[in-house]
Amino acid sequence: MELGDRGYPIVIGSGLLDDADTIKTFVRNKLAYQQVCVVTNETIAPIYMEQLRSSLTGLQVETCILPDGEKYKNLDTLNQIFTCLLQTKFNRKACLVALGGGVVGDMTGFAAACYQRGIDFIQIPTTLLSQVDSSVGGKTGVNHVLGKNMIGAFKQPKSVVIDIDVLSTLPAAEFAAGMAEVIKYGLIWDQDFFTWLEQNAGALKALEPRALTFAIQKSCEIKAGIVAEDETEQGLRAILNLGHTFGHAIETHAGYGVWLHGQAVAVGMRMAIRMSNWLNESLGEELEARLVRLLEVFELPVYPPDGMNRDDFLTHMAVDKKNLNADIRLVLLDKLGQARVTSEYPMSTLNRLIDSFIGQS
Amino acid sequence: MELGDRGYPIVIGSGLLDDADTIKTFVRNKLAYQQVCVVTNETIAPIYMEQLRSSLTGLQVETCILPDGEKYKNLDTLNQIFTCLLQTKFNRKACLVALGGGVVGDMTGFAAACYQRGIDFIQIPTTLLSQVDSSVGGKTGVNHVLGKNMIGAFKQPKSVVIDIDVLSTLPAAEFAAGMAEVIKYGLIWDQDFFTWLEQNAGALKALEPRALTFAIQKSCEIKAGIVAEDETEQGLRAILNLGHTFGHAIETHAGYGVWLHGQAVAVGMRMAIRMSNWLNESLGEELEARLVRLLEVFELPVYPPDGMNRDDFLTHMAVDKKNLNADIRLVLLDKLGQARVTSEYPMSTLNRLIDSFIGQS
Numbered sequence: 001m002e003l004g005d006r007g008y009p010i011v012i013g014s015g016l017l018d019d020a021d022t023i024k025t026f027v028r029n030k031l032a033y034q035q036v037c038v039v040t041n042e043t044i045a046p047i048y049m050e051q052l053r054s055s056l057t058g059l060q061v062e063t064c065i066l067p068d069g070e071k072y073k074n075l076d077t078l079n080q081i082f083t084c085l086l087q088t089k090f091n092r093k094a095c096l097v098a099l100g101g102g103v104v105g106d107m108t109g110f111a112a113a114c115y116q117r118g119i120d121f122i123q124i125p126t127t128l129l130s131q132v133d134s135s136v137g138g139k140t141g142v143n144h145v146l147g148k149n150m151i152g153a154f155k156q157p158k159s160v161v162i163d164i165d166v167l168s169t170l171p172a173a174e175f176a177a178g179m180a181e182v183i184k185y186g187l188i189w190d191q192d193f194f195t196w197l198e199q200n201a202g203a204l205k206a207l208e209p210r211a212l213t214f215a216i217q218k219s220c221e222i223k224a225g226i227v228a229e230d231e232t233e234q235g236l237r238a239i240l241n242l243g244h245t246f247g248h249a250i251e252t253h254a255g256y257g258v259w260l261h262g263q264a265v266a267v268g269m270r271m272a273i274r275m276s277n278w279l280n281e282s283l284g285e286e287l288e289a290r291l292v293r294l295l296e297v298f299e300l301p302v303y304p305p306d307g308m309n310r311d312d313f314l315t316h317m318a319v320d321k322k323n324l325n326a327d328i329r330l331v332l333l334d335k336l337g338q339a340r341v342t343s344e345y346p347m348s349t350l351n352r353l354i355d356s357f358i359g360q361s
Numbered sequence: 362m363e364l365g366d367r368g369y370p371i372v373i374g375s376g377l378l379d380d381a382d383t384i385k386t387f388v389r390n391k392l393a394y395q396q397v398c399v400v401t402n403e404t405i406a407p408i409y410m411e412q413l414r415s416s417l418t419g420l421q422v423e424t425c426i427l428p429d430g431e432k433y434k435n436l437d438t439l440n441q442i443f444t445c446l447l448q449t450k451f452n453r454k455a456c457l458v459a460l461g462g463g464v465v466g467d468m469t470g471f472a473a474a475c476y477q478r479g480i481d482f483i484q485i486p487t488t489l490l491s492q493v494d495s496s497v498g499g500k501t502g503v504n505h506v507l508g509k510n511m512i513g514a515f516k517q518p519k520s521v522v523i524d525i526d527v528l529s530t531l532p533a534a535e536f537a538a539g540m541a542e543v544i545k546y547g548l549i550w551d552q553d554f555f556t557w558l559e560q561n562a563g564a565l566k567a568l569e570p571r572a573l574t575f576a577i578q579k580s581c582e583i584k585a586g587i588v589a590e591d592e593t594e595q596g597l598r599a600i601l602n603l604g605h606t607f608g609h610a611i612e613t614h615a616g617y618g619v620w621l622h623g624q625a626v627a628v629g630m631r632m633a634i635r636m637s638n639w640l641n642e643s644l645g646e647e648l649e650a651r652l653v654r655l656l657e658v659f660e661l662p663v664y665p666p667d668g669m670n671r672d673d674f675l676t677h678m679a680v681d682k683k684n685l686n687a688d689i690r691l692v693l694l695d696k697l698g699q700a701r702v703t704s705e706y707p708m709s710t711l712n713r714l715i716d717s718f719i720g721q722s
Contacts, residue, residue, distance in 0.1 A: 082511060145444075147447050152478045154479070
């Protein structure tokens with residue numbers, strides 16, 4: 001990934017966690033860390049920790065095992081990482097390794113950004129969502145009771161190691177949630193990739209390795225390209241948030257962890273596509289229907305939760321980070337594969353859009 | 362201060378808090394913030410908050426009042442700042458203003474570094490220590506129960522406004538603690554300034570404005586010059602920690618907040634000077650005596666606390682951030698006005714040094 005002197009390699013393949021050479025290339029030899037702290041959670045540790053540890057022989061390896069779940073993505077859990085590091089007297093030359101999904105990756109990256117004002121870290125994402133989204137781009141952080149991802153830092157990992165084999169132990173709903181983000185890249189950036197996804201949805205759902213590797217690689221490339229042009233989210237990068245403003249509102253309304261992030265984004269993307277078509281009829285109604293068919297292959301939701309009303313949406317959308325002042329900025333499509341961020345739309349259209357989704361599920 | 366595009370102005374003078382033009386130049390006009398959150402504490406708020414607020418008319422000004430004291434410099438108190446910002450729906454274009462001493466400045470800067478992954482902040486330091494030390498250089502953070510300043514970020518303020526009038530309400534012990542850092546700048550960087558301090562100690566103790574302004578300006582210049590050469594503390598900047606490794610051990614042993622930082626540094630500098638002389642006799646014994654006389658003018662301590670033993674020192678020194686691996690790196694003087702960082706000394710000399718200070722107070 002190209003970010004000047006903060007660029008880093010992403011390696012994608014099968015059997016990488018068992019491949020001590022690859023692990024050592026990234027953790028041991030190339031970067032010469034002597035102290036490594038693997039941060040993971042109670043679900044992942046029993047499955048993959050020993051495998052990773054066996055690839056790190058010869059280093060001082062400590063493990064910090066966090067509770068599993070978005071509801072633990074907060075400053076208190078972050079502090080557990082600092083406690084692990086301080087108890088073992090890890091210094092500024094230490095390296096953190098995030099072994100887990102987005103929650104582990106976001107917290108580990110933020111801990112690396114803050115521990116002694118900054119140490120290195122490596123991402124080994126174990127969910128499809130984190131492989132194609134949070135492990136690339138350098139956004140790290142924790143939630144606050146008043147808002148998601150409100151506390152954090154931009155911190156790039158030194159490398160990302162993506163082993164597609166880990167997807168075999170991932171619950172189907174979490175795999176689907178990751179696919180929502182994969183589909184997003186097609187929508188905002190690459191219409192050919194969107195078409196490829198329509199044609200290969202079955203192979204992906206069956207975890208066919210070649211299809212998976214291509215989809216993950218393409219997703220990482222698209223995200224990395226966008227991030228490289230706009231590392232600290234001044235402009236372009238905001239298009240990555242297609243469906244996220246609506247999605248965050250759904251997640252917040254439901255309570256952290258009740259809806260998976262990708263599930264909420266799936267609904268949010270559908271809402272954004274309908275809004276895009278209302279504001280720009282050349283987009284066509286067919287795209288929403290194509291998106292719904294694709295989401296349904298992966299059994300992703302296409303309606304917001306029962307009982308969520310217009311005020312619920314608007315209240316939770318107003319603290320979204322993409323806002324400048326009171327406007328609610330949305331990512332909309334001009335056409336398939338091309339997105340833009342705007343707050344230039346009639347509030348009445350937004351209200352009508354939300355209403356069109358209420359009571360439909 | 363020169364740090365490429367992260368450089369910022371430092372203005373020093375009398376009556377600045379009452380000077381709406383200056384305040385507005387720095388907060389309102391030049392940087393065009395619309396939302397300002399002044400972070401201060403229970404001690405400072407009643408004395409200076411209304412004065413500052415009257416200079417900020419026309420902006421959305423919120424106040425976040427923290428408990429006063431080093432013991433509150435932790436993640437829980439930091440979270441109070443985030444809660445203030447989220448309750449008032451402050452966005453990424455908001456600006457934090459730190460009105461207070463080093464604790465307020467460090468926490469406000471760290472909050473600014475983390476809130477929505479980074480917003481701007483301005484320092485208005487109200488203690489001599491923070492005016493000459495923490496408000497310049499961009500180190501921000503909080504303590505962990507297992508170590509001081511272990512969690513933080515490098516974050517430069519957009520400007521620093523130093524009103525020397527606030528020193529009239531500062532307790533004498535805190536003024537003295539600030540002088541310890543001023544004296545440090547002479548020791549590590551500028552022998553003429555050290556001599557000037559010896560000659561003007563009485564005027565400084567009497568809060569004579571011209572002497573104060575010169576001493577603060579000189580201190581900020583020296584610190585800014587060193588920081589500009591080494592913003593993220595890879596090398597040179599470590600000389601600013603003269604006396605701090607010993608000092609941190611004293612502070613940690615006594616419990617946060619029992620000894621003032623500058624008081625501990627005063628003792629630590631004396632220890633570092635004696636060690637320097639033992640390792641390099643050309644420095645001469647006279648410098649330690651001159652330092653002790655100068656510290657005593659300001660009624661600063663010159664011995665560690667009763668009952669602190671060698672193990673207490675070594676245990677607490679081992680988690681100091683300046684350490685690489687197990688070595689304890691120390692800042693030592695080659696001569697007055699010239700310092701270096703080293704871990705190349707006999708452990709027996711360090712043990713003997715600590716022993717020479719035990720049971721002396």
